Amino acid sequence: MxxxxxxxxxxxxxxxxxxxxxxxxxxxxxxxxxxxxxxxxxxxxxxxxxxxxxxxxxxxxxxxxxxxxxxxxxxTPYQKAITRAEKQSLSIQDAGIESGVPKETGISLTADLCPSHRPLDKRIFTDIFNEFKKVEQPVPVALSVTGIWMRQHPQDLEWLKQMQAKHEIYITWINHSFNHRVSLKAPLKENFLLEPGTDISYEVLETEKAMLKNGLLPSVFFRFPGLVSDQQLVYKITDFGLIPVGTDAWLAKGQQPQAGSIVLIHGNGNEPTGVNDFIKLLQSKTQSIAKKQWLLYDLRESVDEEFQGQ
The missing domain is CATH 2.30.30 (SH3 type barrels.)
Known part of the structure; x- marks a missing residue:
């Protein structure tokens, strides 16, 4: 690494x-x-x-x-995953891959870093490291990052990179668009990346360039802002070679994770409820974690295993 x-x-x-x-x-x-x-x-x-x-x-x-x-x-697992995401492209919310199949009971944690004036919610990362360090190190976590967040939070980004450099966490960087525009009034079909006039090429490629300039390695995953897309947009993203990744457990919305869930919380300081719920979930799993019965999975391995041998 x-x-x-x-x-x-x-x-x-x-x-x-x-x-x-x-x-x-x-x-x-x-x-x-x-x-x-x-x-x-x-x-x-x-x-x-x-x-x-x-x-x-x-x-x-x-x-x-x-x-x-x-x-x-x-x-290959990659092509099977892209095909699955395209087949699940019709719903306006949460298209893409929503879960993987890990070896044991556990989840893949994804935390979204949408534009925010608040600082990074560091509790997520310090708590998962402290909870898992005896059984799993570095601890895998996938972060959906926007270009604007990287620009506005250089110190927070540096702090995450330091945690990775010290092998405390291992980050899969997910493209979450550059601007992550959102309207409080527009209907979903004209909101987020579906907003008229959106330059999808800019949203995807400028984020990757910003990652590379900041010393991050872009992954093959993409998460739609607001988890909002339509079929045409899903196909635009897969045309970039990227796999849309959704969630079946958005904690702040009260969705409970199952074995293999791709869990969503927001790490940008805007969703303390989801973070608190995740920390409670961690605390409830202390014994299972100690016995390696409940682990965090690398999103890539979790998705990869789902499509191996199909």
Missing amino acids: FAQANYRKIENYKVFYGWAHHFPQDWMILRQFENEGKAYYMLLNPQTLATKIDERSFYEVKPMSITEARNYFRN
Whole structure:
């Protein structure tokens, strides 16, 4: 687990599909860009859903259209997960993957960092570390981050990166759009990313660039702001090669997590109820955690296992 480099001078950042090979692994190419005169790819391991950034020159490469790439990798957990998300694209709220199938009882924790004037709710991270450090370290957590939040909270972001650097937590960074616009008046079908005039390419790619400039590694997951989307928007996101991830347990709404749940709380200081509920849930599981009967799962592994061998 190495620290992600900061790419400060990103140019020509764009969607690019293809096959890349560096013995013994086949990778799927999702993006290409230049930084300080060197050419880079964002690569995906379609078996494990892990991403990485690497120099283009290290790989044997075959450019492909999105259709060719998805067909080439059709038997992988990645492609099965994308297909599942597209099949669940009709509902206006909570399209995408809502749960995985972990080995034991446990959950995947996702915390959303939407734009907020309040500071990061650090209790989530200190409490999960303290609760799990004897049985699971680093503790996996997935954070849905917006471009605006990163811009407004550099110290909080640095604090999270330090926790990761110390191997206390391991973060999967989920793209949560750049602006996360929301209207208190507009109906859902014209709200969040469905707001007329939204530039979806900007919302997706500028967030990835902001992650890279801040030393974060973008994952292959995307979470819709407000969990609001329509079928057309879901397909726009999967055209970027990203897997929409929903939730079946938004704690602040009173939804109870089951085995394999993808749990949603807000870590941006705007939802203390959900955070309090999660901390109570942790406290109620102390004995199960100690016996390794209730664990936090890496979102990638949880989704990956769901689609292995299908």
